[in-house]
Amino acid sequence: MNSRILWLLGAGLLFAAGAVFAAETQAPGDNPNPVHLVRPRAAPLSAMAQLGQKIFFDVSLSSSGALSCASCHSPDHHYGPPNDGPVMLGGKNLSRQGARAVPSLTYLERQPNFSIGPDKGDDDNAPGLAQMAALGQTVPRTKKQGGAAEQNIVPQGGLFWDGRADTLQDQALFPLLDPREMDGGSVEIVAAKLQHAPYADYFPSLFGAGIFAKPRLLVSEAMFAVARYQLEEPSFHPYTSKFDLWLEGKARLSESELRGLNLFNDPGKANCAGCHPSRPTRDGLPPLFTDHEYEALGAPRNADLIGNRDPAHFDLGVCGPQRTDLAGQEQYCGMFKTPSLRNAATRHAFFHNGVFRNLEQVLDFYDFRDTSPEKVFSRAADGTVQKYDDLPPKYHGNVDISDAPFDRHPGDAPVMTAQDEADIVAFLKTLTDGYRPDP
Amino acid sequence: MSVVAAALCSAAVLADQDFDRDHRFPHEVHTATPIKHLVIIFNENRSFDHYFATYPNAGNPPGEIAFKAKPHTPTVNNLVSANLLTNNPNDTNPANGTGAANPFRLDRTQANTRSQNHAYTPEQQAYDNGKADLFPEFTGRGTAGGVGAFGTNGQVMGYFDGNTVTAFWNYAQNFAMNDNAYTDTYGPSTPGAVAVISGQNNGAKNIVGSSSSIADGQGGLSLIGDTDPAGDVCSSKTSTVLMTGKNIGDLLNSREISWGSFMGGFDLTLSNANGTTNCGRSTFSSNVSGTIVDYIPHHAWFQYYTSTANPTHARPSSAAAIGHTKASDGKTVDPANHAYDLADFYAAVKAGNFPAVSYIKMPAFQDGHPGNSDPLDEQEGNVQLINFLQQQKEWKDTAVIVTYDDSDGWYDHAYARPTSASYDPAADQVNGAGLCGTGAATQPQPKGLDGKPVNGRCGPGTRVPFLVISPFARQNFVSHARITQASVVRFIEDNWLHGERLGGGSFDETAGSIMDLFDFDHCDEANKVFLDPTAGTVVLSVPEGHYHY
Numbered sequence: 001m002n003s004r005i006l007w008l009l010g011a012g013l014l015f016a017a018g019a020v021f022a023a024e025t026q027a028p029g030d031n032p033n034p035v036h037l038v039r040p041r042a043a044p045l046s047a048m049a050q051l052g053q054k055i056f057f058d059v060s061l062s063s064s065g066a067l068s069c070a071s072c073h074s075p076d077h078h079y080g081p082p083n084d085g086p087v088m089l090g091g092k093n094l095s096r097q098g099a100r101a102v103p104s105l106t107y108l109e110r111q112p113n114f115s116i117g118p119d120k121g122d123d124d125n126a127p128g129l130a131q132m133a134a135l136g137q138t139v140p141r142t143k144k145q146g147g148a149a150e151q152n153i154v155p156q157g158g159l160f161w162d163g164r165a166d167t168l169q170d171q172a173l174f175p176l177l178d179p180r181e182m183d184g185g186s187v188e189i190v191a192a193k194l195q196h197a198p199y200a201d202y203f204p205s206l207f208g209a210g211i212f213a214k215p216r217l218l219v220s221e222a223m224f225a226v227a228r229y230q231l232e233e234p235s236f237h238p239y240t241s242k243f244d245l246w247l248e249g250k251a252r253l254s255e256s257e258l259r260g261l262n263l264f265n266d267p268g269k270a271n272c273a274g275c276h277p278s279r280p281t282r283d284g285l286p287p288l289f290t291d292h293e294y295e296a297l298g299a300p301r302n303a304d305l306i307g308n309r310d311p312a313h314f315d316l317g318v319c320g321p322q323r324t325d326l327a328g329q330e331q332y333c334g335m336f337k338t339p340s341l342r343n344a345a346t347r348h349a350f351f352h353n354g355v356f357r358n359l360e361q362v363l364d365f366y367d368f369r370d371t372s373p374e375k376v377f378s379r380a381a382d383g384t385v386q387k388y389d390d391l392p393p394k395y396h397g398n399v400d401i402s403d404a405p406f407d408r409h410p411g412d413a414p415v416m417t418a419q420d421e422a423d424i425v426a427f428l429k430t431l432t433d434g435y436r437p438d439p
Numbered sequence: 440m441s442v443v444a445a446a447l448c449s450a451a452v453l454a455d456q457d458f459d460r461d462h463r464f465p466h467e468v469h470t471a472t473p474i475k476h477l478v479i480i481f482n483e484n485r486s487f488d489h490y491f492a493t494y495p496n497a498g499n500p501p502g503e504i505a506f507k508a509k510p511h512t513p514t515v516n517n518l519v520s521a522n523l524l525t526n527n528p529n530d531t532n533p534a535n536g537t538g539a540a541n542p543f544r545l546d547r548t549q550a551n552t553r554s555q556n557h558a559y560t561p562e563q564q565a566y567d568n569g570k571a572d573l574f575p576e577f578t579g580r581g582t583a584g585g586v587g588a589f590g591t592n593g594q595v596m597g598y599f600d601g602n603t604v605t606a607f608w609n610y611a612q613n614f615a616m617n618d619n620a621y622t623d624t625y626g627p628s629t630p631g632a633v634a635v636i637s638g639q640n641n642g643a644k645n646i647v648g649s650s651s652s653i654a655d656g657q658g659g660l661s662l663i664g665d666t667d668p669a670g671d672v673c674s675s676k677t678s679t680v681l682m683t684g685k686n687i688g689d690l691l692n693s694r695e696i697s698w699g700s701f702m703g704g705f706d707l708t709l710s711n712a713n714g715t716t717n718c719g720r721s722t723f724s725s726n727v728s729g730t731i732v733d734y735i736p737h738h739a740w741f742q743y744y745t746s747t748a749n750p751t752h753a754r755p756s757s758a759a760a761i762g763h764t765k766a767s768d769g770k771t772v773d774p775a776n777h778a779y780d781l782a783d784f785y786a787a788v789k790a791g792n793f794p795a796v797s798y799i800k801m802p803a804f805q806d807g808h809p810g811n812s813d814p815l816d817e818q819e820g821n822v823q824l825i826n827f828l829q830q831q832k833e834w835k836d837t838a839v840i841v842t843y844d845d846s847d848g849w850y851d852h853a854y855a856r857p858t859s860a861s862y863d864p865a866a867d868q869v870n871g872a873g874l875c876g877t878g879a880a881t882q883p884q885p886k887g888l889d890g891k892p893v894n895g896r897c898g899p900g901t902r903v904p905f906l907v908i909s910p911f912a913r914q915n916f917v918s919h920a921r922i923t924q925a926s927v928v929r930f931i932e933d934n935w936l937h938g939e940r941l942g943g944g945s946f947d948e949t950a951g952s953i954m955d956l957f958d959f960d961h962c963d964e965a966n967k968v969f970l971d972p973t974a975g976t977v978v979l980s981v982p983e984g985h986y987h988y
Contacts, residue, residue, distance in 0.1 A: 046547070047501055047503065049548065110728050113586070169588070205500045210541065220589075220591035220592070282715065283712075283713045
């Protein structure tokens with residue numbers, strides 16, 4: 001099969017339903033079935049969002065006087081980390097490592113709440129997390145191919161790598177108070193700073209004259225204002241990547257990019273779309289490139305993290321240590337949230353521990369974890385390959401070995417060739433915002 | 440009751456009768472008042488103080504459209520008039536722990552909030568034997584809401600004002616409102632949905648599994664929580680219930696008066712823009728950042744009664760049959776049995792077939808329930824419908840009631856001493872353990888469906904908004920007369936049924952009258968108030984292009 005046919009098939013795979021090929025009029029690389037994408041409505045920032053903007057950039061809220069939200073969630077880096085290291089540094093002297101790689105704040109406007117199992121809707125008698133988690137111990141998982149496996153009883157949604165906050169408002173307070181990050185001290189200290197901030201006039205006008213007498217409420221409102229800034233400010237969810245424009249028929253993918261898309265979507269190949277869906281939603285919303293679910297992938301331990309010098313220390317994601325309410329649910333130990341891949345190509349820290357520094361390393365991990373684990377994991381003193389060395393052995397059974405490409409065995413041919421990886425990387429680069437088509 | 444002749448508008452009605460030869464048209468049905476069409480928009484989960492705490496004065500922060508009250512707006516019983524905005528007992532009672540809070544303003548940007556606890560017992564406990572000081576402790580446990588939702592400890596004390604619930608404040612400014620309206624019993628959606636059509640939550644019967652009900656002490660069940668209606672193809676497969684009493688639809692049927700239930704998502708044959716169909720039709724809301732299923736079975740009032748159910752969601756035989764028991768041939772029974780989609784309401788009215796009584800439930804994203812809806816989406820659905828109705832020739836003898844199934848547990852300061860007692864040892868707590876009322880010796884429970892005193896009807900429950908929008912509504916008027924959801928049933932009975940009552944322990948017998956919200960001597964047909972569906976502000980001409988139907 002020549003590459004031209006494969007190329008067209010890629011587009012067909014994405015829009016299998018109702019795909020009509022109009023080969024005579026289509027240039028190669030065009031989307032044969034352009035769609036209309038529904039983007040968030042743009043409007044001038046409300047007073048609440050203007051307040052949030054000021055708080056977002058306020059370094060005075062940190063103990064160092066040097067860090068704001070924007071320091072780690074840099075507007076120039078798609079609200080991700082601006083540095084080259086695995087984590088950011090914070091605390092009073094800007095010398096403490098953060099616990100995990102800094103996630104981007106973009107594309108969280110549709111993030112569902114943390115839950116376990118299928119959506120319960122408007123059911124006032126819905127079972128709680130504990131009940132669903134108990135059910136999850138016995139019900140087998142279904143394979144993930146080309147979209148969310150909605151009936152899986154696995155965690156989904158929430159913010160942070162472990163989903164411990166449901167709303168952007170709740171999320172905002174964690175780094176503000178974390179001693180490794182902004183180290184803001186306490187709600188009371190933050191409240192006192194807010195009361196004397198240059199933007200303090202906003203508070204009584206929005207929340208009533210009594211707001212300064214209620215420190216907890218003041219901080220809740222301030223964090224909501226930050227959340228509102230993220231919701232209203234278009235640069236947190238622009239959907240201006242080359243791929244978005246291609247979906248709308250306004251940009252053309254190169255041969256390599258389109259091959260990469262094909263491999264990305266193909267359940268028998270890279271199967272990336274199994275967890276990072278690439279289709280617009282039924283409501284015409286642009287794809288988020290995450291199914292919001294949690295997976296244990298067994299990424300290698302990152303020796304660059306100070307905390308990992310303690311051989312007994314393990315970051316287990318959903319079951320702790322940062323998250324504390326699901327510590328007993330051992331079937332979730334080692335699970336971390338599937339992030340969006342939008343703007344991933346501009347990052348320098350991948351996975352929760354930042355162990356990978358570029359997309360090539362990430363794809364090598366997917367390709368070789370099971371076929372040639374020695375290329376991914378370090379060796380012990382006796383020479384044995386330490387597979388899943390960032391998880392205690394009793395949790396190795398939680399690691400996904402059923403979804404392609406993680407269903408292979410040592411000695412099997414890797415699912416991707418070097419060219420395949422290069423093409424997927426080329427495709428992932430089309431997910432970076434701010435693309436300007438040639439005039 | 441006295442039958443009052445109306446001045447201007449009814450003359451127009453008489454003129455219209457030349458065209459209304461069909462005896463089934465509401466204009467020829469005898470009514471005690473000039474009202475020939477009643478539309479009940481039954482929204483979800485807001486307390487009176489939550490929407491009107493500072494009425495008629497809004498915060499008006501910079502950058503938002505200011506709300507300015509009309510001069511001579513009457514005082515309402517809210518947090519301002521009760522002087523409860525500060526030094527509130529929910530802030531000073533240490534039992535509320537970290538949730539202790541004074542009431543606080545919710546901004547328009549905070550329209551999408553968490554939902555609170557609105558179960559039968561916690562709502563009673565929040566009222567703490569009349570002290571109304573344990574809301575954060577008992578009802579202040581919200582679900583998270585969407586990623587952009589506002590939430591805080593003590594959030595149950597939050598209230599909106601005219602910068603967010605702008606449309607309802609504008610309707611109150613121009614029409615009539617009651618500030619003493621309650622749910623008939625404590626608890627969530629389903630008891631409210633059956634109360635507004637039957638005045639009765641006793642007589643529940645489990646069909647599949649168990650229901651959210653308690654033993655009534657006489658061998659029967661009272662429904663105090665949400666359970667899906669049995670037989671509805673969209674209902675839960677593990678838990679369903681039916682009600683065994685009568686509802687207002689039965690009485691209207693016996694007099695051949697046209698009526699209908701019109702619910703968003705009810706027509707299973709339609710497909711939404713996103714391709715969803717059947718029971719799973721859904722709509723994306725950017726306000727709650729989620730795709731919400733339109734039809735919620737446990738809100739489907741008439742589906743709980745075998746006589747008024749349409750379990751398969753069968754379609755009416757024609758648009759002309761909407762509202763009627765029989766098809767337009769007048770002989771065959773129409774398959775829809777008075778249960779339709781909201782789209783059918785718009786279609787029937789446009790076709791000149793406006794039923795006498797119409798119960799409306801918005802699609803879930805517009806029903807007002809925190810979590811799946813919000814005040815801005817709710818406002819859009821309500822305003823579109825009311826704008827539409829004001830453009831109809833039938834508007835001159837139409838009344839719209841906007842009220843609620845329950846309070847969601849949101850703080851409302853106006854405790855109502857129970858007039859309907861209940862003494863379930865576990866479920867009833869409002870006046871002490873096992874007590875809703877002063878005790879069976881001094882305050883017996885109300886009679887249930889079988890005429891014997893029953894438990895599970897503790898009420899009045901929580902105070903909810905109640906607006907009447909009509910050419911006959913008093914203008915910028917607030918009634919302080921005690922009413923409940925059953926007062927809607929009573930009005931229908933008084934207007935169309937010569938005051939016939941449901942019996943079987945229905946609260947229609949004792950519920951207050953809403954007649955004082957009207958002035959039937961003065962019909963002001965020119966008093967049409969068109970609002971912008973998004974902003975809720977008054978506009979001079981009808982906004983175009985907003986109708987989904």
